[in-house]
Amino acid sequence: MFNDIPGQIYSTLILDNRWTLFVNGLLVTLMIAGIAIVLGVAIGSMVAITKVNARQHKRLRWLEVICDIYITVIRGTPIVVQLLIMYYIIFATASKGAAPYVAALAFGINSGAYVAEIVRAGIQSVDRGQTEAGRSLGLTNGMTMREIIFPQAIKNILPALGNEFIVLFKETSIVGYVAVMDLTRAAELVRSRTYDALIPLIFIALLYLGIVMLISWALRKLERRLGQSDVR
Amino acid sequence: MIVTKNLVKRFGTGPIVLDDISENIEKGEKVVIVGPSGSGKSTFLRCLNLLEEPTAGEVWFEGNQINLPGVDVDRIRRKMGMVFQQFNLFPHKTVRQNITLAPTKLEIMTAEQAGDKATALLKRIGLADKADAYPSQLSGGQKQRVAIVRALAMEPDVMLFDEPTSALDPEMVGEVLDFMHTLADEGMTMVVVTHEMGFAKEVATRMLFMDQGKILEQSPPKEFFGNPANPRLKDFLSKVL
Numbered sequence: 001m002f003n004d005i006p007g008q009i010y011s012t013l014i015l016d017n018r019w020t021l022f023v024n025g026l027l028v029t030l031m032i033a034g035i036a037i038v039l040g041v042a043i044g045s046m047v048a049i050t051k052v053n054a055r056q057h058k059r060l061r062w063l064e065v066i067c068d069i070y071i072t073v074i075r076g077t078p079i080v081v082q083l084l085i086m087y088y089i090i091f092a093t094a095s096k097g098a099a100p101y102v103a104a105l106a107f108g109i110n111s112g113a114y115v116a117e118i119v120r121a122g123i124q125s126v127d128r129g130q131t132e133a134g135r136s137l138g139l140t141n142g143m144t145m146r147e148i149i150f151p152q153a154i155k156n157i158l159p160a161l162g163n164e165f166i167v168l169f170k171e172t173s174i175v176g177y178v179a180v181m182d183l184t185r186a187a188e189l190v191r192s193r194t195y196d197a198l199i200p201l202i203f204i205a206l207l208y209l210g211i212v213m214l215i216s217w218a219l220r221k222l223e224r225r226l227g228q229s230d231v232r
Numbered sequence: 233m234i235v236t237k238n239l240v241k242r243f244g245t246g247p248i249v250l251d252d253i254s255e256n257i258e259k260g261e262k263v264v265i266v267g268p269s270g271s272g273k274s275t276f277l278r279c280l281n282l283l284e285e286p287t288a289g290e291v292w293f294e295g296n297q298i299n300l301p302g303v304d305v306d307r308i309r310r311k312m313g314m315v316f317q318q319f320n321l322f323p324h325k326t327v328r329q330n331i332t333l334a335p336t337k338l339e340i341m342t343a344e345q346a347g348d349k350a351t352a353l354l355k356r357i358g359l360a361d362k363a364d365a366y367p368s369q370l371s372g373g374q375k376q377r378v379a380i381v382r383a384l385a386m387e388p389d390v391m392l393f394d395e396p397t398s399a400l401d402p403e404m405v406g407e408v409l410d411f412m413h414t415l416a417d418e419g420m421t422m423v424v425v426t427h428e429m430g431f432a433k434e435v436a437t438r439m440l441f442m443d444q445g446k447i448l449e450q451s452p453p454k455e456f457f458g459n460p461a462n463p464r465l466k467d468f469l470s471k472v473l
Contacts, residue, residue: 129320132283133314133320135309136313137334229323
């Protein structure tokens, strides 16, 4: 396995321009993760705000029930199963080329359930007096949420949210289940051609690690910027 | 200006917090509400701008009943400033942004007008140099004075104070009370829940004594402190004075 490392690297990356497989795979992985994160944050925020508001108004209870069902089902079933259902049942008639987008949608819906609980905790972590101060000035419920509660909530939940982004990014490595050629699948393809597992797998592991470190660094920076007002 | 008719408040199925309160606060009055803790005075104050929704009864402001379905409460609250025990400044915004947020977001003033207003108000309380500071950089007394001018920036017709000095270190109580005193002298209509009897004596045009959700006695401060009639008020005053 370790007898000819330079030769193995050559056949894994250079021969037949195999590096393009990795580059394309990485782009697909990043695309799926990117769309899923945006979708997840959008869905999660909406669900969280709906839940918080529904709690205050008896007439909106049914909305809270819907949100709870969504969260329970999504968190209670494996992401692989959700992905397969999405691909083979809900989008059974979709073309092959749409597979990455179907996967992105599945991951976005999945992430939304986790983000919803994170955001809800964040909203509830902001002191009630903040809402009262906003409303007593004549601001509407929506303005108070947007201008006062949400910015403070985001600051409180950034570490948890970052964690979710990282988990989501790594979880996309299972999209090969529905024949999407992502980074992991690209490595598998190369492995099956070269009969060498070491270089492709270590190579993509390092790529995943590098990107996760990049995400962590960006989040730390953002956290510091949002923490501006904490100076004493 | 503010009228309550048979106001009742209870939280869920708990005990009655406000028990059938009918009260009339006129323009220019400085009404100071005192009473033992749990007597309902803060709840009464919070019912006036509907931060607490009355269980029964009516709240009227400037000639209109405001606790009716369909009434735009947000619009009414613009005219009723409120100051809280815990200041409730927005920690993620600078002092200036705290003051300009509501007037600009509600499109009552342009950004420039609101900025000028904030500058003028901060000058008044001697904190012009703190305009770009964050609330966490201010002392308690400074925070509360900023909270008061934040409410004043909306140019309210009445100011509600909910124990504005109770969370302050003793040496900072004076600066807040002095500023409230100035406001009172300028003719602002004020409803104040407080334990500061010295301030009440000097500033109030009318004292209310609340206990167990009822207003048990009300009179001008001279009579209130000098010749209290209700035995529970006598007892209360003997403890706090």
